[in-house]
Amino acid sequence: MITVDWKPNRFSPVPIQKQIEQFIKEKIVNGEWTIGTKLPSQRALAQAFDVNRSTVVAALDELTAAGLLAGNTGGGTRVINTTWSLLASVSPTNWNANVELGIHPPNLPTIQEINHAEFRSGIIRLGTGELSPSLLPASEQMQQLFARQAARPIPLGYQEAKGDSFLREQIVQRLKKEGIATSPDSVLIVSGALQALQLIAIGLLKKGSTVLLENPSYLHSLHVFQSAGMKLQGVPMDPDGLQAELLPAYQKQFKGAILYSIPTFHNPTGNVMPAKRREELLRVCDEQSLPIIEDDVYRDLWLDERPPCPIKAGDKNGNVLYLGSMSKSVSPGLRIGWLVGPQPVIERLADIKMQIDYGASSLSQWAAGEWIASGAYDQRLAVIREQLRVRRACMLNALERNCRDLASWDYPTGGFYVWLRMHEAIPMKTLFDRALSAGILLNPGHLYDRQEFGALRLSYAYASLEELQQGIAALADIIRSLGATGRT
Amino acid sequence: MITVDWKPNRFSPVPIQKQIEQFIKEKIVNGEWTIGTKLPSQRALAQAFDVNRSTVVAALDELTAAGLLAGNTGGGTRVINTTWSLLASVSPTNWNANVELGIHPPNLPTIQEINHAEFRSGIIRLGTGELSPSLLPASEQMQQLFARQAARPIPLGYQEAKGDSFLREQIVQRLKKEGIATSPDSVLIVSGALQALQLIAIGLLKKGSTVLLENPSYLHSLHVFQSAGMKLQGVPMDPDGLQAELLPAYQKQFKGAILYSIPTFHNPTGNVMPAKRREELLRVCDEQSLPIIEDDVYRDLWLDERPPCPIKAGDKNGNVLYLGSMSKSVSPGLRIGWLVGPQPVIERLADIKMQIDYGASSLSQWAAGEWIASGAYDQRLAVIREQLRVRRACMLNALERNCRDLASWDYPTGGFYVWLRMHEAIPMKTLFDRALSAGILLNPGHLYDRQEFGALRLSYAYASLEELQQGIAALADIIRSLGATGRT
Numbered sequence: 003m004i005t006v007d008w009k010p011n012r013f014s015p016v017p018i019q020k021q022i023e024q025f026i027k028e029k030i031v032n033g034e035w036t037i038g039t040k041l042p043s044q045r046a047l048a049q050a051f052d053v054n055r056s057t058v059v060a061a062l063d064e065l066t067a068a069g070l071l072a073g074n075t076g077g078g079t080r081v082i083n084t085t086w087s088l089l090a091s092v093s094p095t096n097w098n099a100n101v102e103l104g105i106h107p108p109n110l111p112t113i114q115e116i117n118h119a120e121f122r123s124g125i126i127r128l129g130t131g132e133l134s135p136s137l138l139p140a141s142e143q144m145q146q147l148f149a150r151q152a153a154r155p156i157p158l159g160y161q162e163a164k165g166d167s168f169l170r171e172q173i174v175q176r177l178k179k180e181g182i183a184t185s186p187d188s189v190l191i192v193s194g195a196l197q198a199l200q201l202i203a204i205g206l207l208k209k210g211s212t213v214l215l216e217n218p219s220y221l222h223s224l225h226v227f228q229s230a231g232m233k234l235q236g237v238p239m240d241p242d243g244l245q246a247e248l249l250p251a252y253q254k255q256f257k258g259a260i261l262y263s264i265p266t267f268h269n270p271t272g273n274v275m276p277a278k279r280r281e282e283l284l285r286v287c288d289e290q291s292l293p294i295i296e297d298d299v300y301r302d303l304w305l306d307e308r309p310p311c312p313i314k315a316g317d318k319n320g321n322v323l324y325l326g327s328m329s330k331s332v333s334p335g336l337r338i339g340w341l342v343g344p345q346p347v348i349e350r351l352a353d354i355k356m357q358i359d360y361g362a363s364s365l366s367q368w369a370a371g372e373w374i375a376s377g378a379y380d381q382r383l384a385v386i387r388e389q390l391r392v393r394r395a396c397m398l399n400a401l402e403r404n405c406r407d408l409a410s411w412d413y414p415t416g417g418f419y420v421w422l423r424m425h426e427a428i429p430m431k432t433l434f435d436r437a438l439s440a441g442i443l444l445n446p447g448h449l450y451d452r453q454e455f456g457a458l459r460l461s462y463a464y465a466s467l468e469e470l471q472q473g474i475a476a477l478a479d480i481i482r483s484l485g486a487t488g489r490t
Numbered sequence: 491m492i493t494v495d496w497k498p499n500r501f502s503p504v505p506i507q508k509q510i511e512q513f514i515k516e517k518i519v520n521g522e523w524t525i526g527t528k529l530p531s532q533r534a535l536a537q538a539f540d541v542n543r544s545t546v547v548a549a550l551d552e553l554t555a556a557g558l559l560a561g562n563t564g565g566g567t568r569v570i571n572t573t574w575s576l577l578a579s580v581s582p583t584n585w586n587a588n589v590e591l592g593i594h595p596p597n598l599p600t601i602q603e604i605n606h607a608e609f610r611s612g613i614i615r616l617g618t619g620e621l622s623p624s625l626l627p628a629s630e631q632m633q634q635l636f637a638r639q640a641a642r643p644i645p646l647g648y649q650e651a652k653g654d655s656f657l658r659e660q661i662v663q664r665l666k667k668e669g670i671a672t673s674p675d676s677v678l679i680v681s682g683a684l685q686a687l688q689l690i691a692i693g694l695l696k697k698g699s700t701v702l703l704e705n706p707s708y709l710h711s712l713h714v715f716q717s718a719g720m721k722l723q724g725v726p727m728d729p730d731g732l733q734a735e736l737l738p739a740y741q742k743q744f745k746g747a748i749l750y751s752i753p754t755f756h757n758p759t760g761n762v763m764p765a766k767r768r769e770e771l772l773r774v775c776d777e778q779s780l781p782i783i784e785d786d787v788y789r790d791l792w793l794d795e796r797p798p799c800p801i802k803a804g805d806k807n808g809n810v811l812y813l814g815s816m817s818k819s820v821s822p823g824l825r826i827g828w829l830v831g832p833q834p835v836i837e838r839l840a841d842i843k844m845q846i847d848y849g850a851s852s853l854s855q856w857a858a859g860e861w862i863a864s865g866a867y868d869q870r871l872a873v874i875r876e877q878l879r880v881r882r883a884c885m886l887n888a889l890e891r892n893c894r895d896l897a898s899w900d901y902p903t904g905g906f907y908v909w910l911r912m913h914e915a916i917p918m919k920t921l922f923d924r925a926l927s928a929g930i931l932l933n934p935g936h937l938y939d940r941q942e943f944g945a946l947r948l949s950y951a952y953a954s955l956e957e958l959q960q961g962i963a964a965l966a967d968i969i970r971s972l973g974a975t976g977r978t
């Protein structure tokens with residue numbers, strides 16, 4: 003479905019309806035809207051153009067009469083001719099068939115809806131897993147970074163396959179403090195941790211392999227492994243995280259090729275795996291010859307005390323691939339993450355990265371390196387932690403006031419998330435839609451566990467304090483209106 | 491195969507051999523070199539460590555005696571135990587089997603060799619398709635861009651799926667001057683033009699599809715379509731480029747799903763398709779319902795006169811996907827390219843881009859937008875063109891002086907390349923190896939056409955003027971030494 007963000011000019015002498023006709027005709031003439039393109043509904047067009055629906059109907063009628071558009075019985079309108087195909091008998095490509103052919107599936111419908119709604123103004127984003135714009139570095143800080151005559155010139159050519167060596171060195175130094183001993187040879191810079199998962203999917207696993215992972219998990223909301231022909235198999239969690247003792251049985255039944263885990267400030271539950279469980283998990287995986295992807299992008303966002311050492315810190319056999327990112331602690335726009343693992347694996351994935359995009363932005367790599375080396379990274383972290391503590395308190399307060407009878411939740415000790423478990427199952431799709439009509443964007447639990455219809459992922463990182471309070475009060479009302487009676 | 495870039499410290503009191511043993515042991519203990527990892531040859535290690543081969547042999551013997559390494563009859567050495575697996579009976583992951591399992595094939599061996607050799611110092615890169623570092627903007631220029639308080643703040647959050655709207659608007663304005671009418675809705679910002687090809691491969695084409703393309707072509711040196719399960723089928727070129735009149739027959743036989751073409755300053759031949767052939771190609775493709783990918787990354791690098799309008803400019807049916815990039819005209823490190831096409835196609839590919847890396851670096855997108863809007867882009871182009879003219883003259887002179895009797899070539903009117911066609915076939919692999927031993931890195935023709943063993947892609951963009959002269963003189967000697975007699 004195409005989107006429209008143009009409006010007729012009310013001050014123009016050309017009548018509104020004519021302007022709309024011209025706008026649509028131009029899209030068709032330019033080849034932007036090809037034959038087969040489905041137009042948004044009349045209602046959606048009226049809303050986008052900010053005009054009465056009758057004006058839209060009149061304009062569409064004109065273009066239909068001209069042979070460019072056709073309506074169908076379901077009320078949809080499609081482009082059926084271009085001005086040129088009317089003149090000559092050429093056969094333009096049916097892109098819309100192609101669009102459905104490709105190998106890679108589209109995003110989950112709910113995710114697509116979320117992606118769109120995020121750019122609507124005035125929406126309260128109660129589930130968004132990003133730092134609020136107010137928590138990102140100011141533009142001026144980034145400018146200063148560049149303005150300060152850095153010792154290292156800004157590289158502008160194609161980069162080494164593994165990425166900027168200065169940045170890799172900085173990462174090695176930071177990881178050392180977390181107990182991970184490695185060298186820049188075994189670090190690959192990626193365009194965000196998401197890309198590391200993409201590379202592992204296409205570079206290390208066979209088609210038809212199974213990836214074991216926590217249930218629920220962030221990974222369930224993505225297609226990265228499935229689109230490469232792999233299956234996901236959830237493993238239950240308890241309050242200490244993934245239940246390591248179940249792994250041998252799961253391995254026996256599902257023969258996982260790799261295990262994906264977020265042991266620290268888990269997305270979506272906020273859970274932290276204690277040191278003991280980490281050791282157990284590593285031991286069981288070693289015994290089962292099951293390699294681990296440890297996704298540790300939230301590590302630096304502890305709010306009360308440092309989390310236990312990464313699983314990777316105890317890994318003496320190179321069984322763990324370790325992922326980090328600048329996205330959650332500095333800026334997602336940089337698109338800088340890293341992957342640490344055995345050198346032959348890193349070199350294999352570096353070769354593939356060169357084949358798919360010739361490496362990450364050298365500007366971003368340079369900025370990330372300077373950001374860490376200059377100390378700005380740690381300074382920002384202190385600011386962000388302080389703010390996240392205030393936000394966490396605000397959300398927990400609002401939940402306490404509004405939702406005690408409707409749901410339960412745990413106290414998150416870091417990261418962004420509160421996993422809200424309803425006391426009673428409620429129709430999640432209706433909840434999502436009603437909340438959206440009320441201007442509240444939710445991340446329903448089934449994004450993270452297909453079977454989960456009684457939970458929501460809340461995030462205190464994005465919405466403002468006022469929005470958090472307002473949003474949660476309104477959310478509680480909507481849940482109640484859906485028949486949840488509340489426990490007494 | 492792993493690479494090593496460490497050297498023992500000659501000033502340390504620890505004997506060199508012990509340092510080498512410790513270095514290797516640490517790699518194994520850290521899990522960077524896992525069980526099964528194949529070490530570089532003794533000769534290669536001796537070269538990397540800058541020591542005698544006997545020192546390397548002694549160190550490897552020690553580690554073999556300790557049970558960590560084992561040699562095989564072929565003379566190769568592998569890691570067979572970690573210090574930990576010697577202690578406990580754990581079974582570490584055999585990553586090296588995984589490394590061979592993945593879906594995505596490794597780069598072509600010659601390309602891997604080239605990628606490595608590029609980072610050797612003192613090498614003359616006679617084929618490299620990049621601007622020389624001296625033609626990239628100075629670090630200061632990039633710093634000034636950031637320092638100048640720009641009207642637009644630097645965005646640091648996750649970005650809109652299609653990319654920064656200011657940059658898309660800049661691109662639309664530039665394309666207008668080239669005769670392409672489009673709007674920002676139909677433009678997708680990608681992390682380099684290479685990624686656009688990746689997105690088309692996984693987002694628009696069915697497995698088993700055939701991609702038609704020029705023979706030779708840059709695309710033959712990549713795996714982007716093949717790794718997504720597609721086949722490439724070359725179509726012959728004449729001096730006017732791809733032979734459009736052959737397409738119906740090729741279509742009949744191979745049923746191409748799409749045609750990939752580089753009509754302007756073709757890589758590797760430097761060829762420019764005249765306006766008439768462009769019209770014919772578009773007409774034939776329209777008749778055959780064969781969509782076109784027009785890769786136009788070299789357009790701005792004309793040296794004598796503006797090239798004909800893009801094929802896209804004549805496209806009234808939305809049959810053409812158009813690719814551009816900042817890599818060849820400003821900086822490849824930015825990793826910024828664009829894809830222009832029908833809106834439903836663009837939105838489909840934008841959705842997939844979000845799924846594979848959440849969009850291009852916001853820093854790079856911001857810088858690219860400012861670069862164009864501020865006029866710096868056009869100023870740089872003028873400088874680059876001037877320099878490329880000098881370089882072109884230098885290379886053609888050297889060829890004239892050294893190679894007249896050995897090969898023929900055309901005069902390139904823009905871009906980077908001279909396609910050197912030998913009068914006699916010569917053993918290309920031997921030529922490549924001998925040249926490399928003499929410090930000259932070549933791009934052999936078979937990278938661009940598997941059947942081509944009598945051509946080389948030369949580039950005047952990368953090596954210095956002195957290197958160009960020296961390199962070509964040395965190249966001619968090597969060709970002669972391989973038995974090419976020279977025509978008289």
Ligand SMILES: Cc1ncc(COP(=O)(O)O)c(C=O)c1O
Nearest residue numbers: 131194195196220269327329339
């Ligand atoms: C657990 C986890 N891993 C990876 C990512 C992706 O991070 P990046 O922006 O570095 O690709 C996220 C972001 O939501 C996440 O929650």
Ligand SMILES: Cc1ncc(COP(=O)(O)O)c(C=O)c1O
Nearest residue numbers: 619682683684708757815817827
């Ligand atoms: C014809 C052609 N297309 C695309 C590319 C890749 O460009 P980018 O750096 O924008 O990915 C190149 C670079 O060599 C090229 O020659």
